[in-house]
Amino acid sequence: MARPDLYKTLGVDKKASAEEIKKAHRKLVRQYHPDRNPGDAAAEAKFKEVQAAYDVLGDPEKRKQYDRGGLFGGGPGGGPGGFGGTGGFDAGSFSDIFSNIFGGGGQGGTAGPRGRGPQAPRPERGRDLEASVSITFDQANEGAQIPLQVPTSQTCGTCRGQGAKPGTSPSICPRCQGRGIEAQGQGLFSISQPCRRCEGSGTIIEQPCPTCGGSGETRTVKKYRVNIPAGVHDGSRVRLAGKGEPGRHGGPPGDLYVVTRVEESPIFRRKGANLEVEVPLTIPEAIRGAEVEVPTLKGRKTLRVPAGTKHGTVQRLRGEGPPKLGGSGSGAQRGDIHYRFVIDVPDTLTEEQSEAVAKLQSVMNGDPRARLFGTAPGGSTTA
Ligand code: ZN
Ligand code: ZN
Numbered sequence: 001m002a003r004p005d006l007y008k009t010l011g012v013d014k015k016a017s018a019e020e021i022k023k024a025h026r027k028l029v030r031q032y033h034p035d036r037n038p039g040d041a042a043a044e045a046k047f048k049e050v051q052a053a054y055d056v057l058g059d060p061e062k063r064k065q066y067d068r069g070g071l072f073g074g075g076p077g078g079g080p081g082g083f084g085g086t087g088g089f090d091a092g093s094f095s096d097i098f099s100n101i102f103g104g105g106g107q108g109g110t111a112g113p114r115g116r117g118p119q120a121p122r123p124e125r126g127r128d129l130e131a132s133v134s135i136t137f138d139q140a141n142e143g144a145q146i147p148l149q150v151p152t153s154q155t156c157g158t159c160r161g162q163g164a165k166p167g168t169s170p171s172i173c174p175r176c177q178g179r180g181i182e183a184q185g186q187g188l189f190s191i192s193q194p195c196r197r198c199e200g201s202g203t204i205i206e207q208p209c210p211t212c213g214g215s216g217e218t219r220t221v222k223k224y225r226v227n228i229p230a231g232v233h234d235g236s237r238v239r240l241a242g243k244g245e246p247g248r249h250g251g252p253p254g255d256l257y258v259v260t261r262v263e264e265s266p267i268f269r270r271k272g273a274n275l276e277v278e279v280p281l282t283i284p285e286a287i288r289g290a291e292v293e294v295p296t297l298k299g300r301k302t303l304r305v306p307a308g309t310k311h312g313t314v315q316r317l318r319g320e321g322p323p324k325l326g327g328s329g330s331g332a333q334r335g336d337i338h339y340r341f342v343i344d345v346p347d348t349l350t351e352e353q354s355e356a357v358a359k360l361q362s363v364m365n366g367d368p369r370a371r372l373f374g375t376a377p378g379g380s381t382t383a
Pocket of ligand 1: 215
């Protein structure tokens with residue numbers, strides 16, 4: 001590959017002053033910047049060429065070397081290296097530049113923010129935020145509007161996020177010429193790393209904004225009224241799109257996730273999409289059956305307990321449970337309520353009750369544990 005004419009790339013004369021080269025470079029960067037030419041591969045290639053050319057001609061030392069015929073193997077002993085190649089560079093520094101720009105250096109690539117010019121850093125999406133709200137059991141089932149305060153950052157109004165004092169603007173970093181990277185070491189084994197002066201941004205702020213101190217962001221507390229949908233449970237995450245931290249360099253904002261903390265109900269226990277309630281029965285109710293009133297989310301209902309109901313038996317009322325998340329309106333699907341009957345055994349008895357129980361015991365003869373031993377009721381324990 002022939003030695004590239006870097007002056008031609010920048011459109012300047014070989015005798016151009018450093019100032020003229022700088023000006024030409026800026027103009028071309030504006031013209032071919034990938035942010036201005038999205039998806040235009042030709043513009044992107046041109047942009048890289050311009051940056052590479054400026055890396056040499058913008059540096060008096062490298063320019064001298066280039067003028068002498070160095071850097072591109074044009075001089076004696078030079079091999080057939082060329083753009084992006086591996087050999088033939090006499091000073092090594094140029095291969096650093098190209099490995100950076102063409103992605104060979106591990107840092108560059110075409111889309112990374114480091115390989116681009118300083119005028120328009122890559123847009124970054126804002127961070128997501130998370131906040132939690134405490135709601136009652138009823139609010140979780142009915143839905144609620146909950147006030148919420150979220151500490152976040154916002155784009156600084158004084159400098160519009162630029163970080164520079166109004167009336168000034170960030171300037172191109174002189175250490176890296178706006179590329180955001182610098183090479184350490186020599187030749188093929190050099191390592192690219194973010195520029196230490198500008199921390200990889202490619203620009204420096206000489207006069208920081210007095211409001212934000214140069215960060216471009218200020219802290220604030222945003223107040224919302226969050227619509228908590230009916231049917232959330234403890235630990236549900238409600239997403240508020242776009243209410244996270246603001247994006248940088250024109251990127252979209254992040255999202256706000258509101259985690260619901262639901263107070264426990266003394267009556268209802270959540271079991272997946274359903275609720276469970278323990279319903280005590282007296283011993284006679286369990287034996288003889290009964291009609292009992294049970295609580296629902298809206299009031300109460302009557303359940304028919306059949307005679308001979310065992311401890312732990314469950315009856316369910318379909319569709320009386322909490323609304324299922326994602327449903328809408330009054331026709332939303334709802335879970336069930338499971339009523340679990342438990343035999344209520346009194347701790348103490350009146351004399352009258354004691355007598356009644358004694359009478360019951362005398363007539364409820366037979367051994368319910370006989371089957372544990374594999375024998376018929378009333379039989380002996382020998383098999
Ligand atoms: Zn500011
Ligand atoms: Zn820099």
